[in-house]
Amino acid sequence: MPATTQTAPQAGSPAARSVRSPFGKYWALDPDMTFLNHGSYGVCPLPVREAQDRYRALMEQEPVRWFMSLLERHMDISRARLSELLRCPPECIGFLPNATVAISTILHSIDWRPGDEILVNDHEYMSVINELNRLGHRRGVRAVMPALPFPVRSSDQILGAILSGVTPRTRLVIISHITSPTAMVLPVEQIVSALRQRGIMTLVDGAHAPGCIPVDIQAIGCTYYVATLHKWLCTPKGAGFMYAHPSTHGALRPLALSSRGHQPHPTRPLYLRDFDYLGTDDYSPIACVPDAIEFWSNVVPGGLAEVMRRNHEMAVEARGLLCSVLGQVPACPDSMLPTMATIPLPPLPERYRNAPTVYGDPLQDRLVNEHRIQVPVWTSDLFGLRFLRISSQIYNTLDEYRYLAEVLRRELEREQR
Ligand SMILES: Cc1ncc(COP(=O)(O)O)c(C=O)c1O
Structure with missing residues (x-):
């Protein structure tokens, strides 16, 4: 299995798509997707x-x-x-x-x-x-x-x-x-x-x-x-x-x-x-x-404890770069972050409210279909806020979040037009 599993940037894509880390070889993830949602269902490694x-x-x-x-x-x-x-x-x-x-x-x-x-x-x-x-x-x-x-x-x-x-x-x-x-x-x-x-x-x-x-x-x-x-x-x-x-x-x-x-x-x-x-x-x-x-004991020296530490650090950095591109302030201290992070988004514009969607929010549909990024976007039924949640697993790289940030910036601008 190759160490890097994603394809080259697509024509018309606003930013270069990035490759997964060398640890990606342990998972059989779709090479055409930037997969930033480990949290919802997990992904089982090949061994x-x-x-x-x-x-x-x-x-x-x-x-x-x-x-x-x-x-x-x-x-x-x-x-x-x-x-x-x-x-x-x-x-x-x-x-x-x-x-x-x-x-x-x-x-x-x-x-x-x-x-x-x-x-x-x-x-x-x-x-x-x-x-x-x-x-x-x-x-x-x-x-x-x-x-x-x-x-x-x-x-x-x-x-x-x-x-x-x-x-x-x-x-x-x-x-x-x-x-x-x-x-x-x-x-x-x-x-x-x-x-x-x-x-x-x-x-x-x-x-x-x-x-x-x-x-x-x-x-x-x-x-x-x-x-x-x-x-x-x-x-x-x-x-x-x-x-x-x-x-x-x-x-x-x-x-x-x-x-x-x-x-x-x-x-x-x-x-x-x-x-x-x-x-x-x-x-x-x-x-x-x-x-x-x-x-997990064998995948890196230090085993699962080291994996959790690295994933947490990546989530902190990824949140930092997304917040700075989107002009958001981090919603909780770094010490409260696990290996995921939530970034609040502007509310879904009125004209999209009844639009049919596969993933629950038309923005997520566009991220998947037009940019090949899998990351959840939703509006809480309980507290009303719209947000995006990233996950960080050792197969991810910071470049993947840079790609997401650039795509999001453009897509959110497009929503407001
Ligand atoms: C806090 C919390 N509780 C329960 C669940 C349900 O997990 P499962 O679908 O594995 O039962 C989830 C799933 O994301 C969760 O985030």
């Missing part, structure tokens, strides 16, 4: 995909042996490696396909009483808000949603905003470790500590966190922590997990009970029995967790 092929071969060679004998062993190996990386007891990890399912599983396990309040904020992921709306209709619980300051000067302002929404009826607080629309690392340790003192349960939505920032679940001290491993840890798609404090295991069962749900096992707690087998499915993404961790 991990090869590992997945091996697990799938094992499964199809003898499916009964795979599901009845090998599967739990592989889940245990993955759980042990993940618990070392994220610092929590392995027996508290339940695997699920993604953060969305993990959050729903937790929300439906709690004995809600009408009038209970769940505190979120207006930077939470829409699947959480949708699930809370459903829970409100079915169980009479109320979602309380204070606004987070944005732009924000310091993480103390975030703590203040969250605590302002607490009432005597608050039973659970859901808080992102890294916000999806605004790409900020929130001070979850301080937030959880303040809420624990008030006897309130906490669910940290760390969908983006593993492989993006250091995570220490025990130090955070939350009741529940969920994440998706296909984003920044780069497993194949369909690997997520929840950490649940042992005091919650008795009530925490899958949304659909499998054929093993009635069969207690003398040496295996029901929590593991339940979440290691959710029914017949492809569990190879979860079996690949050790392979993904191994991939």
